[in-house]
Amino acid sequence: MKKLLARLGQLDRSAVVAAVVVAYVFGAGVTWAALTPVGGAPDEPGHIAYAAAVVRGDIGELVAGSEKTRQRLIVVTAPEWVNSFTSPPRSVADFNYPCFADNVSATADCAPNLTGSKTLAEVPTTVGRYPPLFHAVVGLPTLVLSGNRAVYAMRIVAAGLAAGMLALGLTVAAPSRRIWLGLGAAIAFTPTAAHLAGSVNPSGLEISAALGLGIGLMGITGSQAPRKWTVAAAVVLSFAVAWSRPLGYLTLAAVIAASALINGNNLRTWLRGTRRRLAPVIGVGAAFVSAVIYRLAWGLPIRAASAEGPATGSTLFTSPGLDGGLDDVENHLIGWTLDLIGRFGWADHSPPVSVLFGWTLLVLALALFVILGANRRQRIALTVIGVGALILTPLLAITRFINTSAYQARYHLPVAVLVIIGLAATAAGMEQSDERRLSLQLLRWGAALAPLAMLVSNIGSLHRYSFGFEAQLVDLGNLLGEHTQWLPPREALIAAGFGSAIVFAAAALAVAFALNPSEHGDPEAPVSRDGTS
Secondary structure (H helix, E strand, C coil), rough: CHHHHHHHHCCHHHHHHHHHHHHHHHHHHHHHHHHHCCCCCCCCCHHHHHHHHHHCCCCEEEEECCCCCEEEEEEEEEHHHHHHCCCCCCCCCCCCCCCCCCCCCCCCCHCCCCCCCCCEEEEEECEEEECCCHHHCCCCHHHCCCHHHHHHHHHHHHHHHCCCCCCCHHHHHHHHHHHHHHHHHHHHHCCHHHHCCCCCHHHHHHHHHHHHHHHHHHCCCCCCCCHHHHHHHHHHHHHHHCCCCCHHHHHHHHHHHHHHHHHHHHHHHHHCCCCCCCCHHHHHHHHHHHHHHHHHHCCCCCCCCCCCCCCEEECCCCHHHHHHCCCCHHHHHHHHHHHHHHCCCCCCEEECCCHHHHHHHHHHHHHHHHHCCHHHHHHHHHHHHHHHHHHHHHHHHHHHCCCCCCCHHCCCCCHHHHHHHHHHHHHHHHCCHHHHHHHHHHHHHHHHHHHHHHHHHHHHHHHHHCCCCCCCHHHHHHCCCCCCCCCCHHHHHHHHHHHHHHHHHHHHHHHHHHHCCHHHHCCCCCCCCCCCC
């Protein structure tokens, strides 16, 4: 290990940290992809069918709708084996999902065994006409594989896509900030984010692309010369965010606004430093406008706030989904906060409590030290981003679009990750002080412990599917005992071992970095306004 670290220390330290973080994100996604039963991620059966159709050029035909939820049942042309998930429904209301979904007491031994031919047939899906970007990419394995193997391959492609988004963002960021933003990304990429990244669900792309774009825009410095590839990477990330999910264009607007609050001066200097200053503006604008046009053209479904639709004159303070007021907002906010860290499957189980509260305390401590050491403008910016991401965004979504029971924290996780990236970017630019030193130590140790907490979450989720109830740390030792009712297939276990090895290696390197930062090129000098140390 010492020889490896010594060799790594001779390389560009920011590139090494970026590579380790990207590998960690991919490894975590692959591990979740392998350990989750087929159909065990949110809305996965519908997205699998839609991806298999989109990659073949079909975006579906509306055959039925639900007046209560305003969801739409779409029929697409996809391989026959996709239909093994469920018998064809007559309406949205009787669409069947895996037997263990929403039932933490049910083991995954009843998971569907996808069989059938590759012959094309009409297959139902309830995901509607989502933007086709994510589905077109993850649907590629269905062109050559079928059944369970196709699903696992789709998930691994999704994990690679998420890691690619983070790599693009770290590439855009300046080397002087890349280390701290990379460490912040390891903390922001929570077990919930990794679980979604390793599933056939576009929420994983939205989260990782928003995280990557936030890293890139907050990591730009005034002395950084704009290059064609950095501009292209920022534009690609913008399209990935805007075209990930039906409301992705709103997420894109939030990322740009948060980045401007944290790093506005450097962004303006960066744009003025090139003859191509309009290129990124035009590219980001095209991503936003094209996503809006697609949404308006196809009428993508949105769930109503109640059976009769959104209440007339409803506001953030009179949301029908919140019992007409803010009486239970506190309980919802606590639940959403924990769900941002760990909520898996069909929102039916979480990691051991120690992971939830340990991760929460780490982020709170980081926020405390950064805010204490920040100047007045930075404090205001961080407060606006925190309140907007963690409170106003979910309340606005509930009020205007969906009801409380349908809302999940994963919908505002793409915005919530910006809070941690904003904290990391602010800490990197602060003047030398005890608060800055403590903030950077928390970034180091948080990035070192996050992979270990991720593995505990992986094992806890496997425990839930094997035994039929949520796991605690004291229960994990019984995982391979005689009462185990379900395990992933052998090929999936091999993939899980590969992914876990990457996660463990990332943790080991991060721990060594945290123990002896000076030996491995840890920069302590703050970044000035023009980006120099």
